[in-house]
Amino acid sequence: ETGVTQSPTHLIKTRGQQVTLRCSSQSGHNTVSWYQQALGQGPQFIFQYYREEENGRGNFPPRFSGLQFPNYSSELNVNALELDDSALYLCASSFRDGTQYFGPGTRLTVL
Amino acid sequence: AQSVSQHNHHVILSEAASLELGCNYSYGGTVNLFWYVQYPGQHLQLLLKYFSGDPLVKGIKGFEAEFIKSKFSFNLRKPSVQWSDTAEYFCAVITTNFGNEKLTFGTGTRLTIIP
Numbered sequence: 652e653t654g655v656t657q658s659p660t661h662l663i664k665t666r667g668q669q670v671t672l673r674c675s676s677q678s679g680h681n682t683v684s685w686y687q688q689a690l691g692q693g694p695q696f697i698f699q700y701y702r703e704e705e706n707g708r709g710n711f712p713p714r715f716s717g718l719q720f721p722n723y724s725s726e727l728n729v730n731a732l733e734l735d736d737s738a739l740y741l742c743a744s745s746f747r748d749g750t751q752y753f754g755p756g757t758r759l760t761v762l
Numbered sequence: 763a764q765s766v767s768q769h770n771h772h773v774i775l776s777e778a779a780s781l782e783l784g785c786n787y788s789y790g791g792t793v794n795l796f797w798y799v800q801y802p803g804q805h806l807q808l809l810l811k812y813f814s815g816d817p818l819v820k821g822i823k824g825f826e827a828e829f830i831k832s833k834f835s836f837n838l839r840k841p842s843v844q845w846s847d848t849a850e851y852f853c854a855v856i857t858t859n860f861g862n863e864k865l866t867f868g869t870g871t872r873l874t875i876i877p
Contacts, residue, residue: 682863693766693852693867694806707864741806748813749794749856749863753806 654678655744655754663760664732672727672757676744682706683725684751685717686741694741700725729759737761764789764857768868775843776876783838783871785827785853793855795836796865797827800850809851812836823847845875 654677664670676683682701686694696709700719714730723744729736737760743751767786775781787793797809810821817829827838836853853868 684863684865686865686867691869693854693869694865696864696866699864709864743806743865745863750796750808750811751863751865752808753798755805 655742655752657740657742657754657757659757660755661758661760663762665762666732666734668732668761669728669730670732670759672729672740672742672759674725674727674742674744674754676723676725676742677752680744680746680752681723682745683719683723684743684745685725685727686743687711688739688741688756690738697727732761734761764793764855764866766853766855766866766868768851768853768871770871771869772872772874774874774876777845778842781838781840781843781847781873783851783853783873785836785838785868786834787836787853787855787866788834789855789857791857793857795827795829796854796856797821797825797836797838798852798854798867800852800870802849806852809838843873843875845877847873848875849873 656675684699685697688694698708699706703719716728719725739756741756743753745751765788795812798806812819812829820826851871854865
């Protein structure tokens with residue numbers, strides 16, 4: 652167990668809907684990163700938050716957005732869901748040396 | 763942009779066999795290298811990491827990896843595998859020169875150990 656928690660564990664949505672995924676970072680970690688892992692692929696970087704500011708973004712459209720709160724927990728929001736958004740969404744927290752510790756993920760299915 | 767290649771997509775071994783999983787990255791600057799493992803139904807776990815110093819790093823569960831800068835490689839090894847090593851293995855790299863600590867992952871190697 653890494654101390655990183657995510658909710659919900661599973662989610663089913665339909666195309667066009669919006670979804671919010673949540674992540675609580677490991678105690679003392681001030682950086683949260685989000686990744687998308689499609690079936691049979693490695694995780695792909697979505698974005699990173701450091702002290703409540705976005706600190707880098709991967710190749711994802713603006714309908715993927717996020718927040719980090721003062722307690723360093725974080726949300727990932729996806730608007731106008733598409734079928735290809737079906738994936739495992741991973742949250743990772745880190746502190747000084749950049750080593751990232753992952754949560755269990757949220758499995759999103761878009762129908 | 764940096765990239766990571768894992769050439770072995772699926773490896774099948776018998777228990778007690780030796781293991782080597784290949785990982786190559788493309789980036790000419792300073793890198794931090796990682797191996798993560800994803801056991802069936804579990805989350806990604808850190809196996810080992812290399813930041814600097816001794817290029818041979820030891821991780822959990824008897825795994826080790828060697829950083830060879832001239833070959834841009836960071837191969838994972840274990841002298842004798844067990845059935846419980848069945849999992850998906852991901853190599854990843856961080857390049858900190860871009861102001862954030864983005865992990866770039868390879869596509870993973872599925873390891874199946876036959877009892």
